[in-house]
Amino acid sequence: MLLTSTDLATQLETAEALHLEAQVQALRTLRPQLPARTLPVGGGIAALTDPAYGRKLNHVCAFGMGQEVTEADLLALEALYHPHGLAVEVDLCPHAHPTALRALAARGYRATSFSQTYACPLDANAAHLSPDLEVRPLHPDEAGAFVAASSEGFAAQPNPRPLELLEVLARCALLRADSTAFVALTGGEIAGTAAVARLDLEAGPVAFLYIASTRPDFRGRGVQAALLRARLAHARQQGQQLAVLTTRVGNASSRNAERAGFRLAYTRTTFVRRP
Incomplete structure (x- = not known):
């Protein structure tokens, strides 16, 4: 615990x-x-x-x-x-x-x-992906599709941020050497996007999960849950023992995090x- x-x-x-x-x-x-x-x-x-x-x-x-x-x-x-x-x-x-x-x-x-702020010890997590979804790291030639899909998902949320900022945040994730971007696909089409960063702390490397987005037409299909599990599995394979993410209070990201094994550390x- x-x-x-x-x-x-x-x-x-x-x-x-x-x-x-x-x-x-x-x-x-x-x-x-x-x-x-x-x-x-x-x-x-x-x-x-x-x-x-x-x-x-x-x-x-x-x-x-x-x-x-x-x-x-x-x-x-x-x-x-x-x-x-x-x-x-x-x-x-x-x-x-x-x-x-x-x-x-x-x-x-x-x-x-x-x-x-949620935390999850990675030795307590196992990956079980939906058979309807393919989740994998982004291919180099998919950068434009990642930015478009990420921005589309965030733009459809209540009180969305400006589109320029959404695109900037997605491009920043792709530029970061410490980060791996992921896509969830169904029928060969991008349904959701996300990234995970390896942050090296004195206590050891930490996986920081961020920029998780689902395109509106694919909501309710377990896209974010699958992206969460895939990123946790990736971080565990890289030798990281702790994962962290932050959410707004009471939103779907909080519920998905708790289902994936995260526990609320503090507000x-x-x-x-x-x-």
């Missing part, structure tokens, strides 16, 4: 920070004209990219992990984001140093949303201060 200690939470938050940093690095390759960068702050990492990309590529994670936070940290974040018309958005783990929450409250930050709160 997986128990969430502060050490495990630090490991998961470090994985999230490494993922965000890799996303920004890929964006710099994809859009070299953008002033995209990451900065260490308060034990975590702050990502600043194009304001048009919203909080997805403009937020702070792993804040206060293993380190005290001061008002100066928040003032630095406000000086970073506010001149670009961006709110400071801090994802706070409940295992962060107590000074983080106190500093956020003192500066008038408000809780606006929640996200869930993070997003604190916001607008310009």
Whole structure:
């Protein structure tokens, strides 16, 4: 049974920070004209990219992990984001140093949303794929199809992000040397897409599952469950012993993760201060 200690939470938050940093690095390759960068702050990492990309590529994670936070940290974040018309958005783990929450409250930050971090020990998982689906790593000549299918799936969700951002996120996944992209096919047609990154932490390599999308016409057929199991099997074969993913509270991704053997490690709160 997986128990969430502060050490495990630090490991998961470090994985999230490494993922965000890799996303920004890929964006710099994809859009070299953008002033995209990451900065260490308060034990975590702050990502600043194009304001048009919203909080997805403009937020702070792993804040206060293993380190005290001061008002100066928040003032630095406000000086970073506010001149670009961006709110400071801090994802706070409940295992962060107590000074983080106190500093956020003192500066008038408000809780606006929640996200869930799930973890799965890979020695406890076995792959059982649907006989109706073929799930495999993406072929090199399928990059365009991956981007189109990923964007189509996310665009059909409630309150979708802008299409340009969806395409950028898919292309970033394909540019990352640490990531393997997967497709689920039925009848030779792409039904869903996803990726998994190998993130090397001091405690050992972690599999970070992300950008899972199902095209609207193929929903309700177990596409995401199959993509989850295939990526877990891939990570296990690569010698990784722990997998992590994040979801919005109560959505289908949460249910699929729990069915695949993931357990909720903790719920993070997003604190916001607008310009």
